[in-house]
Amino acid sequence: MPRVVSTSRARAGGKLKLAIPRGALWSDTLDALDRVGTDTAELRSDSRSLVFEVDGLTLVTMRPSDIPTYVEAGAADLGITGKDVLLEQRERVVYEVLDLHYGACRMVLAGREGDPALGESERRLGGMRIATKYPRIAERHFEETGRQAEVIEVKGSVELAPIVGLADGIVDLVATGRTLADNGLEVREEIAVCTARLVANRVSHKLRAREVDGLVERFREATQR
Amino acid sequence: MMQRMIHPTPPGTRDVLPEEMRELRALETALHAAFDEHGYGEVATPTIEYAETLQRGDERYANAAYRFFDERGDLLAMRSDMTIPIARLVATRFQDQEPPIRVSYVARAYRAVNPQQGQMREFTQAGVELIGAPAPDGTAEVITVLSAALDAVGLTRAVVGLGDADLYRQLLGELGVEEEARDRILDRLAAHDLVGLDAEVEAVDGLSAEGRATLLALPAMRGGKEILERARELGGEVVERATARLQATYDALAERGVADRVLLDLGLLRDLGYYTGAILEVYDPALGHILGGGGRYDTLLDRFGRDLPAAGFALYLEPLHVAQAEEERQEERG
Numbered sequence: 001m002p003r004v005v006s007t008s009r010a011r012a013g014g015k016l017k018l019a020i021p022r023g024a025l026w027s028d029t030l031d032a033l034d035r036v037g038t039d040t041a042e043l044r045s046d047s048r049s050l051v052f053e054v055d056g057l058t059l060v061t062m063r064p065s066d067i068p069t070y071v072e073a074g075a076a077d078l079g080i081t082g083k084d085v086l087l088e089q090r091e092r093v094v095y096e097v098l099d100l101h102y103g104a105c106r107m108v109l110a111g112r113e114g115d116p117a118l119g120e121s122e123r124r125l126g127g128m129r130i131a132t133k134y135p136r137i138a139e140r141h142f143e144e145t146g147r148q149a150e151v152i153e154v155k156g157s158v159e160l161a162p163i164v165g166l167a168d169g170i171v172d173l174v175a176t177g178r179t180l181a182d183n184g185l186e187v188r189e190e191i192a193v194c195t196a197r198l199v200a201n202r203v204s205h206k207l208r209a210r211e212v213d214g215l216v217e218r219f220r221e222a223t224q225r
Numbered sequence: 226m227m228q229r230m231i232h233p234t235p236p237g238t239r240d241v242l243p244e245e246m247r248e249l250r251a252l253e254t255a256l257h258a259a260f261d262e263h264g265y266g267e268v269a270t271p272t273i274e275y276a277e278t279l280q281r282g283d284e285r286y287a288n289a290a291y292r293f294f295d296e297r298g299d300l301l302a303m304r305s306d307m308t309i310p311i312a313r314l315v316a317t318r319f320q321d322q323e324p325p326i327r328v329s330y331v332a333r334a335y336r337a338v339n340p341q342q343g344q345m346r347e348f349t350q351a352g353v354e355l356i357g358a359p360a361p362d363g364t365a366e367v368i369t370v371l372s373a374a375l376d377a378v379g380l381t382r383a384v385v386g387l388g389d390a391d392l393y394r395q396l397l398g399e400l401g402v403e404e405e406a407r408d409r410i411l412d413r414l415a416a417h418d419l420v421g422l423d424a425e426v427e428a429v430d431g432l433s434a435e436g437r438a439t440l441l442a443l444p445a446m447r448g449g450k451e452i453l454e455r456a457r458e459l460g461g462e463v464v465e466r467a468t469a470r471l472q473a474t475y476d477a478l479a480e481r482g483v484a485d486r487v488l489l490d491l492g493l494l495r496d497l498g499y500y501t502g503a504i505l506e507v508y509d510p511a512l513g514h515i516l517g518g519g520g521r522y523d524t525l526l527d528r529f530g531r532d533l534p535a536a537g538f539a540l541y542l543e544p545l546h547v548a549q550a551e552e553e554r555q556e557e558r559g
Contacts, residue, residue: 074513095417203508206386209447
């Protein structure tokens with residue numbers, strides 16, 4: 001049974017708290033934890049607990065997009081999340097200490113296959129309409145490439161937007177491209193390649209430097225082949 | 226039922242009620258006492274300054290968050306810290322006073338922030354400025370006062386991070402990394418993005434293997450005085466000079482008995498433009514945020530017409546209060 005652990009923030013002397021992402025990065029993260037020598041059997045068998053005590057670490061599980069929030073506040077000393085999340089939450093102050101190389105995805109601009117709507121809207125309407133779950137990444141991409149766009153934030157299946165005419169295109173994270181193809185969409189531009197990253201709280205990175213560096217090194221050895 | 230009327234305050238601002246106010250007042254009183262004891266007299270300056278004055282201290286004030294025109298059409302700005310107003314004050318009001326000049330303050334300042342992250346756009350800073358005392362002794366005195374202030378508010382576990390603002394920039398210069406490549410690398414370091422830093426350093430053409438290794442190793446070097454030895458092994462004149470500066474400060478701190486409060490950190494970089502040499506950050510194990518910062522700004526006073534070396538720190542009162550409460554809570558729990 002999971003124990004309720006102390007809620008205090010950065011406890012010097014206690015075990016390091018590592019926030020790990022549920023969802024797409026979950027199984028690769030557990031594999032990586034296995035390779036750094038952490039027993040993940042309990043995590044694999046118990047899908048409902050949020051907090052796990054394993055040898056030397058307290059593991060807390062959450063949505064990938066919450067991880068920068070917890071780590072910035074020091075509620076977790078370290079965390080694993082996607083580069084897409086870090087790019088979208090650029091203002092969060094966390095140390096990005098290691099590229100874990102797994103969970104590679106591309107952040108892309110996509111439009112309907114053979115559909116000229118993107119370019120046409122830009123020429124005739126002054127800007128394209130883009131639906132996305134990543135409004136900040138999208139806005140920054142268009143700013144940096146000197147173009148205007150109306151960025152529409154949606155929460156659910158973003159592929160729907162160009163099909164029914166909410167938007168001319170989408171900015172989204174693509175792993176295999178299958179979902180895009182299934183919905184008659186194609187990649188037009190690649191914005192960034194996103195892999196899983198290990199991040200650290202600013203204060204933990206300083207005050208628990210030795211333990212943090214030790215864990216970073218173990219992850220480096222386990223993921224850099 | 227009658228609709229209750231709600232009158233919110235702007236995001237990033239808040240009211241303080243008596244119970245909290247009493248505690249904040251006690252905190253301020255303790256800090257004042259510590260500052261006084263070390264000979265730092267309190268000063269106050271206007272909340273608003275001419276935008277030009279603030280910009281003279283730091284060009285980036287061109288983007289100060291809150292600027293407005295007064296009835297004469299002059300551009301005014303809300304101060305975002307006390308260091309520049311005090312540089313102005315010292316240069317104009319203490320023209321004939323023999324340095325060193327020691328002043329302290331507890332004052333509100335204003336910054337554009339993201340209130341969602343719990344940051345405040347109006348906040349209180351408590352700190353000191355020591356004008357006319359060069360490194361390393363001036364720096365050591367400021368850290369001594371900082372240490373006493375932390376003890377005075379019960380944060381005996383708090384730690385002062387000590388780095389060097391010039392180290393990384395000058396190292397890039399020494400290695401011939403200039404302009405855009407240099408700015409991109411500094412930008413990644415300032416963003417705490419060590420993965421991006423790695424990629425930017427890899428992307429620079431013509432770097433020696435040793436140069437590359439030094440650029441990648443320094444940001445991870447933090448700890449006791451042993452890291453100075455490790456840094457020296459990396460070689461190079463810039464690293465040699467910076468470690469010598471840090472060593473001198475460290476030795477001066479050891480003489481004053483506060484060296485064990487300091488965490489040397491060669492990756493430290495603060496985002497204010499006026500720092501030269503030593504830079505400081507304050508951490509407490511009970512809180513995930515920094516509690517304050519500071520450092521040397523030996524060229525700032527000159528911009529106001531009095532060429533004097535200077536150093537100081539500012540503690541952020543509200544996070545300090547949170548850390549105090551958190552420490553008390555942890556103590557009660559055992």
